[in-house]
Amino acid sequence: MRIYSGPLSMFGAKAEIAAREKGLNFELIMVRFVSDYEPKHPEVVRINPKQQVPVLVHGDLEIFDSTQIFEYLEDLKPVPALWPSGPAARAWARILELKSDEVFFAHIIRLMNLRKNPDAAAAAAAKQVALAYYREMEAILSDRRFLAGSFSYADIAFYMAQLFAERMGVPLDATTPALLRWRDAMSARPAVRSVVRPMVKFLYSSKRPVPDFLADLAGDAAAGREGQRPV
Ligand SMILES: N[C@@H](CCC(=O)N[C@@H](CS)C(=O)NCC(=O)O)C(=O)O
Incomplete structure (x- = not known):
């Protein structure tokens, strides 16, 4: 199995975390960023008409899109299950x-597109919507x-999306304690650490800010060592 991802691809990280949670062996190919x-990796261009990562190749199968990759991994290796059991619970998790x-x-x-214009009204509006989403997730995590x-895959997806939100200036804070606990639990998972550590090193090596909650993953990278090298 091969997974094409990128050093700052949150969607690629989703696919990689899932493959690691499933205990699958795969070769990771980091495309240039x-x-x-x-320029686009030729295999990514050939396989994905959208020319995006992640792309997964397994024998004759060539697929793309992190959510489609989740579904394939679940069918390929049902245990450990990464969707809950029962049609309604699974449908809710997929939503x-x-x-x-x-x-x-x-x-x-x-917010990424407005990075050069952070005071724009559209940036403030996007932040407000993201904060409201945190409150929605906080309510879900109350029990x-x-x-x-x-x-489940829902946790993997939101962990990566929130990590990028944090980078874009929408941090979690004490107003969502359940979400903070959830994020700590997610950050402690070996599969998550294996994927996020090289990303943090890449952020350091390319002199991009690193969210505080990931600082312990930086290791030597914080002292200026090389991060992951894309090919
Ligand atoms: N819905 C897709 C989104 C994939 C995506 O946006 N990938 C980004 C990297 S995180 C990409 O390859 N961007 C390059 C481009 O669009 O040219 C998925 O879930 O895989």
């Missing part, structure tokens, strides 16, 4: 995963450890 994923990627993260992409009950 300067300020964007350019949470979709909302994280396509509703919450849309506002974070807006459970993970968003869909058991640990």
Whole structure:
């Protein structure tokens, strides 16, 4: 199995975390990233008409999109299950995963695009929507450890989206204590650490800010050592 990802790809990180949580062996191919994923890796261009990472190749199968990769991994290796059991619980978990990627993260992409204009009214509006989403997730976590009950793809998706939100100036704070506990639990998972550590090193090596909650993952990178080298 090969996974094509990028050093700052939150969607690639989703796929990689899931593969690691499943205990699958795979080769990770980091595609070039300067300020964007350019020039595109030829295999990514050939396989994904959207020319984006992540892309997964397994034997004759070539697929793309982090959520589609989740579904394939779940069918390929059902244990440990990363969707909850029962049709309603699974459907709800899938909706949470979709909302994280396509509703919450849309506002974070807006903030990325407004980085040179942080005082714009549109940036303030995007932050407010993201903070309201934190409150929604806080309410969900009031009676459970993970968003869909058991640990699931919904948690992986929102962890990565929130990490990027933090980078874009929408941090969690004490007003959402359950969410802070959830994030600590997520950050402690070996699969998450394996994926986020090189990302943090890349942030340091490319002199980009690193969210405080990830500082302990930096190791030597914080002292100026090289991060992950894209190919
Ligand atoms: N919905 C897709 C989104 C993939 C995506 O946006 N990938 C980004 C990196 S995180 C990318 O490859 N961007 C380069 C581009 O769009 O040219 C997924 O879940 O995989």
